[in-house]
Amino acid sequence: KNLKITHGIAAVLVVFVALLTLTGFLFYNGVSKADKNFVAAEQLTLQQQHLSDAVKTLIKTRVTINRVAIRFLKNQQDPKSLAAMAALLEQAGKSAAAADADFKAWQALPRKEGQGEAQATQVQIAYQQMRDTMLASITFLKQGNYAGYGNLEAQAAQDQLDSAYEAWRAVNIQLMKASSEHNQRSLTDALWALLTIGLITGVILVAILILLQK
Numbered sequence: 001k002n003l004k005i006t007h008g009i010a011a012v013l014v015v016f017v018a019l020l021t022l023t024g025f026l027f028y029n030g031v032s033k034a035d036k037n038f039v040a041a042e043q044l045t046l047q048q049q050h051l052s053d054a055v056k057t058l059i060k061t062r063v064t065i066n067r068v069a070i071r072f073l074k075n076q077q078d079p080k081s082l083a084a085m086a087a088l089l090e091q092a093g094k095s096a097a098a099a100d101a102d103f104k105a106w107q108a109l110p111r112k113e114g115q116g117e118a119q120a121t122q123v124q125i126a127y128q129q130m131r132d133t134m135l136a137s138i139t140f141l142k143q144g145n146y147a148g149y150g151n152l153e154a155q156a157a158q159d160q161l162d163s164a165y166e167a168w169r170a171v172n173i174q175l176m177k178a179s180s181e182h183n184q185r186s187l188t189d190a191l192w193a194l195l196t197i198g199l200i201t202g203v204i205l206v207a208i209l210i211l212l213q214k
Contacts, residue, residue: 040112041179047109048172051123054102055165058130061095062154064088065137072146081128089138096134103127112175119168130157 068085076085111120123209133154 019125028127032158040104041176043109044112044172044176044179047106047112048169048176050106050109053126054099054106055161057099057102058127058134058161059158061092061134062135062137062158064092064095065134065141068092068141069146069149070074072141072144072149083150085141086091089142092134092138096138100131103131115175119171122164123161125163126157130161132166133157 065088068088071081071085076082106123111117133152136152137149137154140146140152
């Protein structure tokens with residue numbers, strides 16, 4: 001009788017170990033997927049942050065340049081006004097450099113699955129066009145060449161950058177949403193696996209107690 005009980009307990013323990021191993025693997029798999037999805041979501045967020053900052057800062061650069069252009073139109077040639085315009089152009093140059101820093105940080109980040117290379121290329125072309133236009137604007141205004149500044153297609157460059165950025169951003173938001181949903185599912189799977197481990201443990205303990213009472 002004792003031998004049968006021992007064999008029964010051993011069999012229960014074997015089943016327990018097998019089920020525990022399986023559910024433990026499922027739990028680890030769920031947590032691992034959740035961790036990967038979290039990292040992916042973090043990288044997508046960082047991409048959007050850098051590119052958004054680059055675009056906004058470049059547009060801010062244009063606003064600063066426009067302030068100088070308005071002073072030119074008003075023919076403000078007194079020393080105080082000229083000094084103010086020079087300071088604004090210096091500020092615009094620093095602003096353009098800050099935009100470049102964010103844009104390079106965006107370029108350095110690895111592309112995620114689902115992000116088309118064509119869209120990234122369009123953003124790069126549009127950004128470069130806008131940046132070159134802003135730098136040319138600064139140069140012309142520093143030289144007092146308002147006609148040269150006026151011939152630049154600044155608005156067209158900005159519109160192109162806005163369009164390329166919004167198209168890229170729309171895809172990025174969808175990827176962030178999908179990553180968040182996958183992350184939630186993975187965490188739910190991990191919690192179910194953990195609950196299953198608890199239930200299996202409880203059932204096995206009850207089975208062992210029943211065997212011991214026989």
